Amino acid sequence: MSMKFLKPSHRLLGVGVLVMLLFLPLLASADDSSTIKINSVAIDTVWTLLAGVLVFFMQAGFAMLEAGFTRAKNACNVLMKNLMDFCFGSIAYWAIGFGIMFGAGTLFMGTSGFFLKDAGGTFASLDWTQVPLEAKYFFQMVFAATAATIVSGAMAERTRFNAYILYSIVISAFIYPVVGHWIWGGGWLAKIGMWDFAGSTVVHGVGGWLALAGAIMLGPRVGKYNPDGSSNAIPGHSIPLAALGVFILWFGWFGFNPGSTMAAVPEIAHIATTTVLAASMGGIAAMITAWKMFKKPDISMALNGVVAGLVAITAPTAFVSAGSAILIGLVGGVLVVLSVVFFDKILHIDDPVGAVSAHAICGAWGTISLGLFAQDIFAPGTTGNGLFFGGGWKLLGAQTLGVISVFAWSMTAGLILFALIKKIIGLRVSREEELRGLDVEEHGVESYSGFQIFTTQ
Amino acid sequence: MSMKFLKPSHRLLGVGVLVMLLFLPLLASADDSSTIKINSVAIDTVWTLLAGVLVFFMQAGFAMLEAGFTRAKNACNVLMKNLMDFCFGSIAYWAIGFGIMFGAGTLFMGTSGFFLKDAGGTFASLDWTQVPLEAKYFFQMVFAATAATIVSGAMAERTRFNAYILYSIVISAFIYPVVGHWIWGGGWLAKIGMWDFAGSTVVHGVGGWLALAGAIMLGPRVGKYNPDGSSNAIPGHSIPLAALGVFILWFGWFGFNPGSTMAAVPEIAHIATTTVLAASMGGIAAMITAWKMFKKPDISMALNGVVAGLVAITAPTAFVSAGSAILIGLVGGVLVVLSVVFFDKILHIDDPVGAVSAHAICGAWGTISLGLFAQDIFAPGTTGNGLFFGGGWKLLGAQTLGVISVFAWSMTAGLILFALIKKIIGLRVSREEELRGLDVEEHGVESYSGFQIFTTQ
Amino acid sequence: MSMKFLKPSHRLLGVGVLVMLLFLPLLASADDSSTIKINSVAIDTVWTLLAGVLVFFMQAGFAMLEAGFTRAKNACNVLMKNLMDFCFGSIAYWAIGFGIMFGAGTLFMGTSGFFLKDAGGTFASLDWTQVPLEAKYFFQMVFAATAATIVSGAMAERTRFNAYILYSIVISAFIYPVVGHWIWGGGWLAKIGMWDFAGSTVVHGVGGWLALAGAIMLGPRVGKYNPDGSSNAIPGHSIPLAALGVFILWFGWFGFNPGSTMAAVPEIAHIATTTVLAASMGGIAAMITAWKMFKKPDISMALNGVVAGLVAITAPTAFVSAGSAILIGLVGGVLVVLSVVFFDKILHIDDPVGAVSAHAICGAWGTISLGLFAQDIFAPGTTGNGLFFGGGWKLLGAQTLGVISVFAWSMTAGLILFALIKKIIGLRVSREEELRGLDVEEHGVESYSGFQIFTTQ
């Protein structure tokens, strides 16, 4: 508005020259070349930012999904956590995380570029895209926020609010960026040839394993397990909210995967296609698995299945065929159901929304599937072929090593972090507070004022 | 991330050349021309994909709208149907539908290009846009899913889940693509000069008429009609969800209509403008009509009116003036109210969300309005002028023929399909299941666990 | 679809030429230059439209936020108002408002360009962007609708529906565009050097002050204040809806601020960055302030804080550093909490959703902060430096004058308008209607049919 910015092209050329140029192309070619370059940067920037905005909206998706899958008496609390981890995370990642992830440093972590200070070459690890530095920050920041927010679901309904805030800051500022550096910031895993296109491991693996560490340290919700070891269902209070959340996540994922090119290359069409096919197949496979196992097509499992398919295809999305994507999604969908049952009934780890299964387990699967299904033709000169396409075991080995290292790092860092918090400020609310609900106890509000809700579970 | 894709321009030129080129424009012109072309394709691809992503999000809109307009005891069921028709539809359309719609074949249907296999020229009907094939698939697939999902609203609260899954696959894989071929895939209706810019008939007509066929085959919900023929209101359980759904649909429609250019042409601004004006006027007209008829400004009718305006403008959006768009929306808004009342009170066809009125009736109106209001100046060399602008009856005739043929095809195919399903696996749940609600009976869950809800209707 | 539009580049060059051009660059340069220009316009148009679509979606955000923060018995009413002010507003702004805002005219208001009629040079005030006129209309129209819809929150739960419709039309058609003309349409405030990048004052100030005028004219809701002057809490009925609303608003704001370039310039990355940082800090600051003041981290205040941060950064977003943005958001977040308490407890003005505090107060702060924090380097040749960066008092003076003038205009116009409406058709529903709820009384529906809700407050 009010003539704020002239296009760089106008600035360079001046309007007069611009008019001339329409008639005197040969003379104006130098300017043309500049404008071509400017156009190219502009497209990439628009793409990267809009994709980042879509990824930002996934925060709303996680918030709705997690709120819907928990009880009404804790809905505000989980919403507040989702909101606040983003608020703190975006600032922490700007101040510290981005530097650790992409700043020049060691093979283990970046040690420069805090507060986006670019001393020239500081962010060489991101030189492959021509968008402005702040576009890179914006896109990477919403990724970091995704990793952080995954944790809240697994720890829902019993974690103290101030403890949550604290650990979400540490995740965005340190734990996540370190892994990011290993794989995307030119660190040691990148060097040994591990690939993770949009973050099955970097984002979902880190978030998922930290969620597991948190759920273990917290223990199950009151009333979740019976003395005889059997498990009770604690149904979420609003499946429509949860379904909306998954639709929003899926929507945002079209920024997450295709946007990870950070450039408007034609390959984004292929990425969008593998993304949608894997997600769809994930939903179908999870529904059918649940139908077979529990006799009814469980909607919460179908929703998890879509997320599972999306998480799984995130690493290989650009490197595999549409057919492979469908297979990858299928395995993800089956896996998520089995994994939910396994963690709940066998390990007795209480994960209210299935975050560990959807993100950690399917993230691991997706990362490894890249080693199986990658085909050189989709991005020549990157991954090469995977095991199933004649590429041998090398890629698969690198992928597996990546999964294991990130598991080890995240679990270790997570367990230490949560143990420290437990010691210092306490991790879990009291039994009484838990029974009354965190909304009233921690925030002094009700989520649904005036509604008649049984809060007896 | 991690240097995954270089921009094609970089690939072609190499960074060294790029720098040179800033100083030596004349020598570098060959590369310049390539880059210009690359930029142009990049813009179109970004636009087409992002528009497709917006259209994808309409799935969430339909899910919320339909869930909100039905009872709490069936909310999960309708959400699950919306989710699953997309999951199955996206894969079915990839495997079969896209080939039938755009693959080379006869005037009636495409017979090649399954699984997106392009044997060279297979998809000549889409050569007018330069985006990659998979971008075309992605954009067209979300359209197919829209057509399929419309049906679920009219058949809500009484249809068996497995029956629904089955017919939704057939719609995405076959019934819809055939019509698509006729009008967009170079089929017989295109040949005789029928125009439907973004699918008033192709998408909404097909979806709406199939919804009608389904509602007829199912019969009304228990308690909908009294022995004396009078009709009972069965209010939806959450108007806020329904309103959110309509806002999401409207949001997505800005991908639906302007995106149908599949190219970043300046006309998208005009299309967005006619789209918004028709929708607004549709909402106003429906509200005022309802206000006059029922004494109160009914929100559910106003919401339907917005959808009606959007559906109506979908065919003519690129070919008519802003003023005409307002008129088209106005008629749509009035029509949808009258049509809802007509189907409910006169024909006794029970359509819980008004899908037939909004999509089939207003889709027909929109398609025909193109024959009245089209003006050559907006897209020279396409439709020519409509009846009101001196173009005579020819265009109107083609449009009307299109509407009638699609009605005939959809109704016939729909009735046969539903009859078959009824015979083989059964179309409708039992009276008992319907009274208890499909959530508990078909999925074994409650939508709002813990909430006190009267489920007596 | 169906070969509707060829890209302008194809039109100009013809396909044959295009092919040639790949081989004969030197000869084709004249065409190249055209295509470069076409590409540049295409990018800008795609960006402007998509940003506008994001801003459109903010309507859903406001609707959910306001519905969530009010009682269940008034939810439909507030949704209907949000829907209808957009419907009427988009048409009124097309017919009248855009001309008043950007049409050629006086320093006070535009007097030409109604119905988007461009008699050549009519919209010279928008010549700085090269996108088509209707793209300009579309983007500006969604802004006008935002200003209008802000008012509904402050007047919720007691305003007559027809009165609301009436005033929302006047706002979109006249009151808002006049201010827009002053600041963005080349009017007197622009001339004296006042800057407001994306509308802290133009949009949020106008909306917020009108909301204040409305809340004053209406008086508080029944039961809000006790005889002894103490104030009662009237909790909103659905915090999850409200939280969703804020996430949607935030999402849309990435169109609001960066999109205000109306051109795909690299600066959009900086704008997105300052936007996100200020919003995050606003949320944090409001939460901590509320925590200190009321002993609990109130979610409704945290949500308001995010909005406050966004409103505050809207004016200076392009002109300040990331660090300044954080400070601006911080002050906004503190301010909104103090302001809510001040209006409620001291002034006894009943604003159910905190619209006046978030939009008017933080809008004023944001506009003034530009005079403090602006730095010439971010947009050379525009604002110059603010007070804190050595620019002296001049800019701050212009900003302050702008804030005061817009306050004076909006309050005066608002009070007159509401007084007239009160006289002619009545502004407020009866006590009885208010107690029963506006949904049943004004619209004859329930928002949550079947749910058990206590409607005793």
Added chain:
Amino acid sequence: MKLIIAMIQPHKLPDVKKALYDAKVFKMTVTNALGCGQQKGFTETYRGVIHEVNLLKKIRLEIAVNEDFVEPTIEAIIKGAKTGKIGDGKIFVLDLAECIRIRTGERGPEAIG
């Protein structure tokens, strides 16, 4: 005067209301309740856990009637609610000491209807 309290299946309310109307009982108060009885409850499976719902949704009717309406009311409820299956419900009858119509202040049997 008696106060009749009946717990019935939610989806039987329309039938019970009809039977009561036929018996000329027009006034009643309805509340939502959860009931534990012989009925086992359906099983929900939520995320793979079988969820034995043993507090089942019930409708609770409260009907104040004069003595001569007691039996017809009981019969009407049985007529509308009975399927012969577990879960059909219970009827409780209490003595009603007094009844007052707020609008008129009338007391006793006249106030009931």
Added chain:
Amino acid sequence: MKLIIAMIQPHKLPDVKKALYDAKVFKMTVTNALGCGQQKGFTETYRGVIHEVNLLKKIRLEIAVNEDFVEPTIEAIIKGAKTGKIGDGKIFVLDLAECIRIRTGERGPEAIG
């Protein structure tokens, strides 16, 4: 001891509560109910169908009192709830055989207040 049950209009609850407080009746239990009475019910129009809502939202009060509080309580309810229009509601009085305060185990009249 008596158990007083009253069905009133929801929007009259604040007034009834106030009247009860003035009568020194501080304890009560409130439930949501739907009522069928002489009141016709408002008509909703939903999607063009007139929707006669004949189960109207009501508030149900339950107040246990000692004998000397019975009349003051009834009068207070009437005072707060009465408008003179159909729909004002009903009051039912039942004999209360026993009352126990869970916290202390006290029984009888002392346990009520």
Added chain:
Amino acid sequence: MKLIIAMIQPHKLPDVKKALYDAKVFKMTVTNALGCGQQKGFTETYRGVIHEVNLLKKIRLEIAVNEDFVEPTIEAIIKGAKTGKIGDGKIFVLDLAECIRIRTGERGPEAIG
């Protein structure tokens, strides 16, 4: 026969149910209620306004029992619900004139269990 009505804290329901089961009382009806008693209510702060919630959420139990079950039922409720703090709740006992099982038409003491 007696009808026992108890108002308890919502989060005590699981314990009360367990105690009743141990006392072989398997049938009951549960409703949501809001209660006013000695308990002050927690304070919510909503948007900076302290919000004294004086209608607190309660669970209302209704249990019809034969005479010999009255004391065991009361004791079980006390056992499950008592914490010794204000807000623990109340138990009311009413005479039950008749009880009918809808499914079988049985009446009186046999119909209760």
